[in-house]
Amino acid sequence: MTHPGSAPRADGPEPQDTRRDDPSPARPVLAITGLDVHYGLRRRRRKVLHDVTLSVAPGETVGIVGETGSGKSTLARAVLGLVRASAGTVTVAGEDVTGHSEAKWRRLRRRGTVQYVFQDPLRSLDPDLTVADSLAEPLLLRGVPRGEALARIRPLLERVRLPGELLDRLPGEISGGQRQRVAVARALVTEPELVILDEPVSALDSANRVQVLQILKELRTTGVAIVLISHDLGSVAGIADRIAVLYRGELVETGTARDVIRRPRHPYTRLLVSSAPTLHTAPADRAERAALRAALTT
Amino acid sequence: MTALSEKRSQQRSQQQSQQQSEQQPGHLNASARAGSSPGRTDAAGGSDRSAAEAAAATGPDGTAPGPEAPVLSVRDLRITDRAGDREIVHGVGFELTPGKAVGIVGESGSGKTLTCRAALGILPPHVEVSGGSVHIAGTDIADLTPRQWTALRGSTVSAVFQDPASYLNPSIRVGAQIAEVVRVKTGRGRREARRRGLDLLRAVHLRDPELVYSQYPFELSGGMLQRVLIAAAIAAGPRVLIADEATTALDVTVQAEILDLLADLREQTGLALVVVSHDLAVIAQVCDEVLVMRQGEVVEHGPTAQVLHDPRHEYTRLLVAEHEQYGLDRFRAPEEETR
Structure with a gap:
């Protein structure tokens, strides 16, 4: 079965039913149906997302992969109510948020059901707040006493493998990798059902990347659903259950990570798989990539 | 390099050659020390062997290289920051013959960029070669005048860097x-x-x-700008092109396009490549030989296939594990064929 939002596939040698879709019958934590988003006005109006349909089951990890300008971040922003949909619906934890007013959005965000982690943690952490204050803030806003809030953030720090002494530091006083882990911990404070991470490891070096990916992998056991946005198929391949490929504003392919990587169908997905740097590349790949590039430009 | 950056690096090399002539005694000391370098671990066998081969091919005076003589030969290169009076690169060595590609992988601050800049004669102020040698097409760069540097850059050795827009x-x-x-x-x-x-x-x-x-x-x-810079x-x-994190800021598909282009140029024109990256897989895609650097030391050096297959150093293992555990490699491994 193909996903409703994906383009019709050419018949490959594989039977279609090897693709498992929406594995859980439970209420999806995120359901996007026929989503269109436009930017600009009148003559400058252009479509950045077209007919995107995607659902994320509780506890599932979904990778959204696409090149610069493919609409990945816009998709995340539409889920968070930061950009308006011009068609289609977005349902978060059973609540249709498509036409929400600002006030309703604020209420939803304060509940912390959905959390967002940016690529650059320096921009998402308040530079004047210590790590402890940043982590405790969402709990204090809810009226949790300070002592209890501080007690509750300790295990989160352990989960992202940061030592307790970092609690008194400012974001500027810790390394980039540590900051990104603080941002992940902060996203978990409100016990969200869904965490969206936009390019969480792109700015990190190998050692920190491995560590953050490992932490995200472990998070799956806590039952939180994760949407991982990246331009690099390689950095989502190891932890995503399903991968959705966004190309020029459309989801061109959705399937299990294994199927998308081993049997990519859309030419763009094939180019993406073939382009991902791997340790063991065949020289024949170069000719294949050249052919795919030519096919995509015509 | 554009004419502007050419001019800039010319000024730098003037400074540098002055510094170098002032530093002659230190230079000699460092060379003497180099013989008993404790720095290298697993790499020692490979690089020493190739250094010896190069010496045989080039001759002691470094003149009249044969057709397959190295176009770039770096021997036990040591680089010192005179401001802090500390050595930051502790003995890097490799040989590059026409049409070959050598990769340098390492985290930021490992000395990979300084090694490249030394080979281009564009080390930052206060930073200088304090030991070992670099030969470009048989010429020892220590003896080069600024005018000779200018003649060499672009026509013998050339480079592209991470942020193409800042070079235009x-x-x-x-x-x-x-x-x-x-x-x-x-x-x-x-x-x-x-x-x-x-x-x-x-x-x-x-x-x-x-x-x-x-x-x-x-x-x-x-991606287009980077191609303009390569053009x-x-x-x-040039006979050698140094690509220092030239694809780091690009999307994966564009990165592959640039790497494929470098591979094409290498095959078609015999261009020799030095590819610097923090990503081992990028190097695996293009290079026959790889140096793994950490904190100014070469911790591993050998044919790419061998380093990937049997990484000895802990840091190399981490680089391999990143791809094998979290990347596409685990889907491409043959044992995955059975579902």
């Missing part, structure tokens, strides 16, 4: 900047330079060379 003048059309390199470096007239410039843009697989030629840098994407870098037919 934003207010001059791309074509004029490439034509300038062609005119300065090869002494052609304006019309000839334009023709050659267009050929170069075609050679780096830009789809509409005529259009790109007349565009300003801001009108081009990062400028190969304008004078």
Whole structure:
């Protein structure tokens, strides 16, 4: 079965039913149906997302992969109510948020059901707040006493493998990798059902990347659903259950990570798989990539 | 390199050669020390062997290299920051023959960029070669005058770096900047330079060379700019191209396009490559030989296949594990065939 939002596939040698879709019958934590988003006005109006349909089951990890300008971040922003949909619906934890007013959005965000982690943690952490204050803030806003809030953030720090002494530091006083882990911990404070991470490891070096990916992998056991946005198929391949490929504003392919990587169908997905740097590349790949590039430009 | 950056690096190399002549005694001391270098671990076998081969091929005076003699030979290179009086690169060595590619992988601050800059004669102020040697096409760079450096850069050794936009003048059309390199470096007239410039843009697989030629840098994407920079870098037919994190800021598909282009140039023109990256897989894609650097030391050095298959150093293992555990490699491994 193909996903409703994906383009019709050419018949490959594989039977279609090897693709498992929406594995859980439970209420999806995120359901996007026929989503269109436009930017600009009148003559400058252009479509950045077209007919995107995607659902994320509780506890599932979904990778959204696409090149610069493919609409990945816009998709995340539409889920968070930061950009308006011009068609289609977005349902978060059973609540249709498509036409929400600002006030309703604020209420939803304060509940912390959905959390967002940016690529650059320096921009998402308040530079004047210590790590402890940043982590405790969402709990204090809810009226949790300070002592209890501080007690509750300790295990989160352990989960992202940061030592307790970092609690008194400012974001500027810790390394980039540590900051990104603080941002992940902060996203978990409100016990969200869904965490969206936009390019969480792109700015990190190998050692920190491995560590953050490992932490995200472990998070799956806590039952939180994760949407991982990246331009690099390689950095989502190891932890995503399903991968959705966004190309020029459309989801061109959705399937299990294994199927998308081993049997990519859309030419763009094939180019993406073939382009991902791997340790063991065949020289024949170069000719294949050249052919795919030519096919995509015509 | 554009004429501007050429001028800048010329100034730098003047400073550098002055510093070097002041530093002669230190230079000698460091060379003497180099013999009993404790720095290298697993790498020692491979690089020492190749250094010996190179010495045999080049001859002790470093002149008259044969056709397969190394175009770039780095021997036990040591680089010192005089401001802090500490050595930051502790003995790097490799040989590069025409049509070959060597990769340097390491985290930021590991000394991979300084090694490249030493080979281009563009070390930052206060930083200088304090031991070992670099030979470019048989010439020891320690003896080069600024004028000789200028003649060497672009026509024998050339480079592209991470952020292509910062190496182009934003207010001059791309074509004029490439034509300038062609005119300065090869002494052609304006019309000839334009023709050659267009050929170069075609050679780096830009789809509409005529259009790109007349565009300003801001009108081009990062991948296109990097191709323009590569076009400028190969304008004078260099024998060595150093690509220092040249694809790091690009999307994965564009990165593959640039790496494929480098591989094409290598096959078609015999260009030798030094590819610097923090990503081992990028190097695996292009290079026959790899050096793994950490904190100024080469912790592992050997044929790429061997380093990937049997990584000895803990840091190399981490780089391999990143791909094998979290990347696409685990889906491509043969044992995955059975579901």
